[in-house]
Amino acid sequence: MTVLMPPEEPEDWQVDDVVVTEPPVIRRAIGAAAIGNITEWYDFGVYAYFEPTIKKVFFTGLGDTAGTVATFGLFAVAFLVRPFGGMFFGPLADRIGRNTVLATTMILMALGTFAIGCIPSHDSIGVWAPLLLLVARLVQGFSTGGEYGNAMTFIAEYAPDRRRGFLGSWLEFGTFTGYLMGAIVVTVADGVLSTHQLLTWGWRIPFFVALPLGIVGVYLRMRLADTPAFERLEEESAERERSTGGEFREILGLWRFLLVCMGLVLVWNVTNYMLTSYMPTYVTDTLPSAQGGGVSSTTSQVIQIVVMVVALLLIPLIGLLSDRVGRKPIAWVGAIGLVVLAFPMILLIRAQTEVGIFGGLLVMGLLLICFSATMPSTLPTLFPTEVRSGGLSISFNISVSLFAGTTSVVVGALVGATGDLDWPAYYLIIAGVIGIVSLVFLHEPNGRRMWGSPPAAGSQVEAQEIVDELDAA
Template sequence: MDVSVRRRQSDVLSAGAPAATRINARVIVVATIGNALEWFDFTVFSFFAAIIAKQFFPSDNPTASLLAAWTTFGVGFLTRPLGGIVLGNYADRHGRKSALMVTISLMAVGVGIIAFAPTYAQIGIYAPILMLIGRFLQGFSAGGEVGSATAFLVEHAPVERRGVYGSFQMISQACSMLLGALTGVALTRILSAEQLDQFGWRIPFMLGLLIVPVGLYVRSKLDESPVFIRHTKRLPTAKSPFFESIRHWRAIFAGFGLTVYGTIGTYIFYYYMPSYATRSLAIPFADSVIASCCAALAYIAATFASGMMSDVIGRKKPMLVSTILSLLISWPLFALLTRHPTLPVLILVQCCLMASLGLFQGSYCAFVCELFPSHVRSTGMAMGYNFAVMIFGGFAGAIATLLIKLTEDKLAVVYYGLFGCVIGLVTIAQLKDRSKQALM
């Protein structure tokens, strides 16, 4: 081993990392609160996609209207790679903490536009334009959030707990999914269909804005990542982390491949399911939201378990089990659901699929962070993640809707999920496990 590499690992191991038996809750809150806001809004958008379609994209054809809404949802993902590069560069040059303050502020502007945008009936064509602007800002900020926040989280963790710390990034997503679903259940129970159309769908976005002041406050109070501080003391900051990260193209492609499975699984098995259950299987919307709540709980449990296991047995094993299991159970579960479209079966199907996905996601964050050196970690991770999410996740709902429409086969959506499983399996099988090594 090169002398400089041994010295770098020695520095990291002896730099006073937090006690391995204790989880720093403040670090977790700071790193995940922006991610939680992002996914809460995405969950709410997916649950109320049909209402948003009517309000902002009126059409005589309900399918065309829904496609327009899902496409708007996906268009916001086009700015994610740009946000990942710009804000990832900022994080690698000026620190994770500074970048996190910027991302949550931009995110708040995007959420605010969506929450208060007038409808098509009020201002005509400017209504969908405003919705697009809000989604673009959300996408740009979210693109920078994921690399900076995940690097901040994992770099604060001791070597023995990086898997657990990293799992909280995905757990925060699941908690937001659950909170979004519970909000949907509450609103459908309290408000009439007319009230939901008029103003009810806006309430969750307004509630999401309340997170912003809390996020800004807690992020301003916590110290910078110790790994980033040590790096800046040892070496000068890269003038262009983006160009420097290109040297680590293998790691970027690895992150891309791993994210393909995670993002397709999340958007098809969770986000698209309420729309799929309601429109394709005629399951009541309220029942689909209840099933999503149960699925989120299963995902949280499996994700945390995966993070813990990965610190003991390594990251690859739970990730391999997840991809293989999803390949085996996805088609039979969807086939069962199409034959028996009831709430109990929907709960069973979603819980099994999301638990399998959680086994992968709980190890994912730490695994990808361990692929990159600290001076390009935010940029490199953001590039692989955001390009994969943009291509395969943002338009997942629109792709699934089109597949079902063109083939007239309710099971067509499964093939997209299976494609993601194959990509994830092939990618993880070729990578080395670095769970026991110090961060570079």
């Protein structure tokens, strides 16, 4: 099998050709990009943990199974429009600059989440309630389609070649931070408010919090636009704008790289949504209904929060490790681990003890961060600079939309239709196999300059070292 490599571009590099990015600019770029992920995953955390409450508010009258599928269906429907958001915002960012697009998607995401908290219940306006929820989810999905691919591109293009793994991992640090915030807010609301208070007004509060988060995110991103480094990026984007009429044709010409990207996104995000979106319902609803017993909702939430905290703390460390040993060895651990450990972790969770649930979810979380810590610095290297945002956004969102974001509704429906509680394990094994195949074709990006971009360093000393290495190669 042939590993896919970007075409060689031999050049006589000089120190002045190396892009040197100052550490304060890098820190601001990371913060500006990560805040979008915090907002996005804050919403997902709130929605996943509030699934039983949302089911009662918006799907009054439906049975338990039908209500669960309908609730997860509205969660999944946002993913149907993500490819359209990627196709719109990705190429747009290649033309007018990353930061303008990221500020726009930030605003849309925050407004979509805030709008959910404003929707009247099914008891108040009938079928209009789930329809309005659908509209809000579609707005979120469209904006998210332009958010994550551009955020990955944004950080990857700022990061020095030798530190891209560590710096890129902070994007997923934002993801887990947002999810934790959502989980904690819901857990507190469940513990403090009565059932009546929760169903009448309490469930709205977590969604309202998204608006100030969005305002902070837009402020950080607009501040970054004033930096000299980003002004240079905007100038390059303006020059590319004159020759991007055939961008979609150029992206399609990279179909092999698109497929590798989609495969890696699939294994990463199936694991992600299995843990963060389906497992809360699987533990507190599906297993007790099928087997009896189980742990309380609060206990389940606390266990998942602890698992997320562990993952949160480890992500930057694994990102740092990937700058030393490479991205592929760590991703191999994740993909092979899913195939080998899928059944053991699900069997632990099915035991319905605190220790068993924690052990199963922790194994799943550790396998997840093998991808979360490495993919933000890996996927942008699959595409050249002039179409990087477009190629990454399109392939990322098609994969998430078709295969990963639908994990909750598909696995929930399969469990409900067959009665087989091991479907989460089957699904993870399939994802792991696809990840293994994709990794076979992936070239190791660690320490390499970005395709179509000059070498990048964090200091003039490092720039000289890079030039010396290139001359000796």
